[in-house]
Amino acid sequence: MIRNLANGNTARTRHARVRALAPATRQRLDFAGVDGPVWIEGAKALPVVLARIIQDWPHRVTSVPATRPCPPDQQALAQIVAGPEGLTAHSLFTDSPLPGLTLTSAACALVADLSQSYIDSSPGRLALHCGAVEIGGRLVVLTGAHRAGKSTLVSRLTAEPDMRVFCDDVLPIHPDGRGVALGIAPRLRLPLPASASPAFRSHVARWSTVQDERYAYLCPPGRAAHGATAPLGAIITLDRRDSGSARLHHMAPDTALRQLLSHNLADLGTAKSALDKMLAVIEGVTCLRLIYSELEEAVTLLRRAFCGSLPLNPALDIGSDCTEHAPPQKAPTAVDLHQTWRQNPKVALRRVAESHFLWMPDDTTLWQLNLLGGAIWALLEIPGSATDLAEALAEVFPDQPKDSIVSDTAILLSQLAEKEMILPA
Template sequence: MQHLTYPGLRGAVVLENAQGVLEALDDLMVGWAPDAVAMSFADNAADLPDHVSRVRGRNARFDLHSPWLSTPLKGLMAASAACGVVADISQAFCNQHRGCLGLHCGAVQINGHLIVLTGPARAGKSTLIARLTAEPDMTVFCDDILPVLEDGLAFGLGLAPRLRLPLPDSVTDDFRAHVAAHMGPADRRYGYLCGPNIAPHGTRAAVGAFIVLARGTDIPAQLHRMEPTEAVQHLVRQNISAPGEGTEHFDQVTGMVEGVLCLKLAYSDLEEAVALLRRAFATDQLARLGAPVAPPLPAEIAAVVRPPADLAQGYKRSPHVAVRAVQDDLFLWHATEYSYFHLNPVARAIWSLLEEPISGQDIADLLAEVFTDATPAQIAADVANLLGAFEGKSLIVPAD
């Protein structure tokens, strides 16, 4: 059994019969220097109350025990188990540093400017960040979690970006070759892209711009103005840190956005988006963007929206989803998709009903008995939209 402790992080990562996971962590964690201590085996996770994450191997598969998961995730491949450990390390880092915001986003440094990229599910954030690892003069800070410390500086955790596999047919041969040359730990659906331009653990930088991605069809790559208030709304929703007292985190995000460039990037073609970002941030001064900025996006392409679910369909929870608790907030976390979904009270009720296979219409009918102030049609529409969002993040699957 390996007991790994990392500088600046309280608690340990415990690996039992998990050499494959240890090797994956070594490959994808850049600039970390853990101390490894061999230990005798313990009977259960409760024997190590101060652990950040714990993995047990059995028959070339791995079970992940986490302080933030309601139940262990079982039968994972090495790369997926390493993904779970990385999620736990990221969460622990954000929770253990006073005043730290943990933003669910990507970030890249271009010409000295740290650009934060976020957006709705399937907006292409992870693929775009992975593509930017092929740009040798850019530095990739993250593709998923960006801690912003109390002093306002972003902190690179030194974690390789994770790319969905297989690659889309539309990517260029050059990018495909880059992926093949730098592919690290991988499973059937995802692989870590261990490129040469990942910011090592501990790299700090001031945020220069927030960009919300809006991927559509047949849209020329274009930057659009975005009001700071809208940027605040996006970033508050993307915060995975333990909630602060009162409006602490809201005030932190508002302070970050003040004086920072806020934009939306509408695009269809990956290479066009990369070229536009390069042109836009080629200048040393953000006040003089190297690309024109258009008016705000029309509503119909302002976001990528998942179609509503079919209420006649039966649904059940995906087997690789667990509930992550962050103080009083609950998130659904998908182990292989590496995605979060914040549960508000209504979403919690629907998730509870999905403990057994159930149709969308049955969910709507049950909620209509509770929420008598809303019309059945409105409840049905809300349920369809939420189930569609769950489907979009692979949190539920059709029931047999």
């Protein structure tokens, strides 16, 4: 189940207003394509640090005398205030200030605010939480779970002279399907993994321009400039393991769709709109899973796969889909096994590969049903109970224990009933 599509699947919310600026020497930063200025108070070095990270994002820095008050109706995007215990960040996207920041971590906070504001300022534009590298004229998009190694892999790819890094965190996507670079330097989590090669360590030492104990921004030549675009060529989910050789597996369209929806950062409107837009993104794009343990092996495999003239090297051995589906979530209450249910006629349905996606008109919640769930939904075209449905399903899935089918059916009916996607018959 995928929730909160309209909120971009992000914890940032526009609840808090930036507090009024106290009288002091201030600097105002205005960035192209962003609504609202950034105010910096008492941290004169911060604009310099920020400029190193986003060298070519057009912006203007203005010094404001302390005697000139901030316009009362001017809502700032963010404010950084220097204090005795470090810097404090105030943002439109957070409910409370972030105190005790270093110059690097304050710059990280501002980069996040600028990226989100850039997305929000262009309704209809898509945006993904991902890394993206241009290889052979096409973007290879890298997604994955937290700590899948995305930022480290993207940072390592900055050392490849024939690849252009577009992002390591946020990729806006035009309606025509072209990814857009914001010109932000990739951020590497420190310390480097123990297995990092000497060449990579040397690359990091040479091109780290802004860093603290936790992060380092890499600014080597060749990264994509702000506003550069390239078409999407592949979407890869990273699956880092403790051991084993690097290998690629096909990824079913419904799995790829779920990955993109879960990594969405933009307001996609209704569930139907979200589904339409993300289906358009994956159309004609290669969807793969990269399983790896060693960083250098992953880089070598990506080079073999995408550095040719074709979208994907046809000589490459690619495994079958190996997606592991999570077991159904247990419902807090079970339905009466003999209660008869029917489909809510308002529910819309679209099938993608082996999954069924359901939504209510004008709702932002999208439900994904697997093969068994899709079969249950189809059977509900004729009203039936959990017991009735399980009897029919036992004939379709003879290898599954009947008790398990009854339990899974009751769980799904309970979840669908809670959202009024099915109604008592």
